[in-house]
Amino acid sequence: MTVERSLYEDPSFYDRITSPPGGSLDFYLSVARASAGAVLELACGTGRLTIPVAQALAQDATRSVCGLDLAPAMLDAARRKADDAGVDVELIQGDMRSFALGRRFGTIFIAFNSLLHLTTNDALRECLTCVREHLAPGGAFAFDIFNPSIQSIARTPGERTTQTRLPDPELGEIHVETTMDYDAATQVNHAAWHLSAPGRPNYLTIPLHLRCIFPQELPMLLEANGLRLETRYGDFGGEPFASESPRQVCVARCA
Numbered sequence: 001m002t003v004e005r006s007l008y009e010d011p012s013f014y015d016r017i018t019s020p021p022g023g024s025l026d027f028y029l030s031v032a033r034a035s036a037g038a039v040l041e042l043a044c045g046t047g048r049l050t051i052p053v054a055q056a057l058a059q060d061a062t063r064s065v066c067g068l069d070l071a072p073a074m075l076d077a078a079r080r081k082a083d084d085a086g087v088d089v090e091l092i093q094g095d096m097r098s099f100a101l102g103r104r105f106g107t108i109f110i111a112f113n114s115l116l117h118l119t120t121n122d123a124l125r126e127c128l129t130c131v132r133e134h135l136a137p138g139g140a141f142a143f144d145i146f147n148p149s150i151q152s153i154a155r156t157p158g159e160r161t162t163q164t165r166l167p168d169p170e171l172g173e174i175h176v177e178t179t180m181d182y183d184a185a186t187q188v189n190h191a192a193w194h195l196s197a198p199g200r201p202n203y204l205t206i207p208l209h210l211r212c213i214f215p216q217e218l219p220m221l222l223e224a225n226g227l228r229l230e231t232r233y234g235d236f237g238g239e240p241f242a243s244e245s246p247r248q249v250c251v252a253r254c255a
Contacts, residue, residue, distance in 0.1 A: 005204060029052075040105040067092070115145055174196070
């Protein structure tokens with residue numbers, strides 16, 4: 001029997017099946033260092049960026065770091081990591097569409113496609129309004145989202161491709177396959193990860209619903225919500241953005 005579960009209910013599995021892209025920490029840390037004041041990560045997950053950013057800025061008493069996430073289990077894992085690292089990080093349960101923290105931040109960032117969980121224009125507007133209201137004057141809003149691939153979103157619904165294979169002490173090996181079903185009307189890709197193991201075919205399905213934001217659309221979405229796209233790279237190494245770029249790595253500021 002196949003069970004369906006959110007990716008964010010199991011932090012240890014989340015950390016095993018996903019890994020931060022190379023250069024991502026250096027990029028977000030460089031953005032934070034270029035601005036004064038506090039730092040806020042939205043959709044901070046298990047703290048894979050929040051905690052090392054806080055460690056790097058710990059010598060400056062003015063550089064507090066805060067992480068906000070909707071999933072209690074992810075925040076619990078982040079708190080354990082922060083305790084293990086001996087670093088002071090404020091971790092708050094909240095929705096990036098409707099948070100009100102009563103203070104402003106020199107840097108706000110949303111990493112690893114998390115912005116794309118906001119699948120409607122209304123949800124994006126709510127989030128970007130909160131970001132704008134929490135940015136200090138001159139502050140930076142940084143994020144990365146994938147650059148939509150027509151080849152990927154045009155895949156036949158139900159067609160499976162191998163995402164990864166993970167060794168597992170209990171199951172032997174977990175085979176992770178992906179399916180995609182792109183809805184052109186909403187620009188939402190209804191993807192799923194299908195997990196199998198020896199003797200347990202298709203034992204778990206993890207749905208992932210992510211919006212596609214196309215390159216020419218992105219600046220207009222930001223401008224419509226009071227933000228201005230300042231810089232866009234094609235990846236975390238500062239490569240110029242181009243058609244074949246895997247990501248849109250961006251820095252914006254209040255218009």
